[in-house]
Amino acid sequence: MSEPLSPADEIYPDLRPKPPRQGVRARLLWAAATAFSTLLRLAFNLLYYPLAFTYDAVAWTVSGGEWADWRRSVFPYLLPGRVLELAHGTGTLALEMTDRGFTVTAIDLSPAMGKIALRKKRKWGARRADHESIRLPDPAAGPVLVRADVGQLPFQKEFFSSAVSTFPAEFIFNPRTLHEVYRTLRPGGRWIILPAAYPEWIAGHLLPESKNPSSRDNLSIFARHLEAAGFSVRTEIIRRPHSRVMLIQGEK
Numbered sequence: 001m002s003e004p005l006s007p008a009d010e011i012y013p014d015l016r017p018k019p020p021r022q023g024v025r026a027r028l029l030w031a032a033a034t035a036f037s038t039l040l041r042l043a044f045n046l047l048y049y050p051l052a053f054t055y056d057a058v059a060w061t062v063s064g065g066e067w068a069d070w071r072r073s074v075f076p077y078l079l080p081g082r083v084l085e086l087a088h089g090t091g092t093l094a095l096e097m098t099d100r101g102f103t104v105t106a107i108d109l110s111p112a113m114g115k116i117a118l119r120k121k122r123k124w125g126a127r128r129a130d131h132e133s134i135r136l137p138d139p140a141a142g143p144v145l146v147r148a149d150v151g152q153l154p155f156q157k158e159f160f161s162s163a164v165s166t167f168p169a170e171f172i173f174n175p176r177t178l179h180e181v182y183r184t185l186r187p188g189g190r191w192i193i194l195p196a197a198y199p200e201w202i203a204g205h206l207l208p209e210s211k212n213p214s215s216r217d218n219l220s221i222f223a224r225h226l227e228a229a230g231f232s233v234r235t236e237i238i239r240r241p242h243s244r245v246m247l248i249q250g251e252k
Helices: 024-047 052-062 067-077 092-099 111-132 175-184 200-206 219-228
Strands: 082-086 103-108 144-147 160-166 185-199 232-239 243-251
Touching: 067 092, 067 160, 067 185, 067 243, 082 092, 082 175, 092 103, 092 111, 092 160, 103 111, 111 144, 160 175, 175 185, 175 219, 185 219, 219 232, 219 243
Parallel strands: 082 103, 082 160, 103 144, 160 185
Antiparallel strands: 185 243, 232 243
């Protein structure tokens, strides 16, 4: 197993809204959005290791109960076939994708998250066996969980149809990550990235209304890095009843 990516190797494009040039109300809203984003980043960096067991509860709380819906925004964009999830966290999304018929391989570097995801997978398998009144033929049935570094993926070339990253940490911006995801996707494969989401009371003032923000929009900063790595990129703002989700698609 390779070592975690060094911060010195990473690129940190800022996906948060830029401060407005004028207007007290607009600046206050920008400050709230910045605080919200910073709180999420600090909290989840801490929660990913020593407090991993609290991750799901905290995620639900800080999102106002919308965390699961935000995460599921990726489903319509998945292509049939094998799916790679980068940084599976507590494993819920990997199990939900499996339930929808995808063959899922999910990786994470955190031992704490790996243990939680494995426990969830075992419970999922037991519930499935009880529901279907059969014994699962393989105790490892379900998503394959792998502890691995995203900068050195242990998979063969052109193996996956889709890759998924929801609310990823800074590793997502490392050129090595971009290269490895591109290498392991088949031609025409798709990388679906959900970098952030905001409650409507913030997003309504600070995120674009259109589904295709202009090249000057903050959502396009990371998109330019994807294009440099060889991906064809589309960016979207997904409107939900009480929030907006930022989504990037990179197609090989």
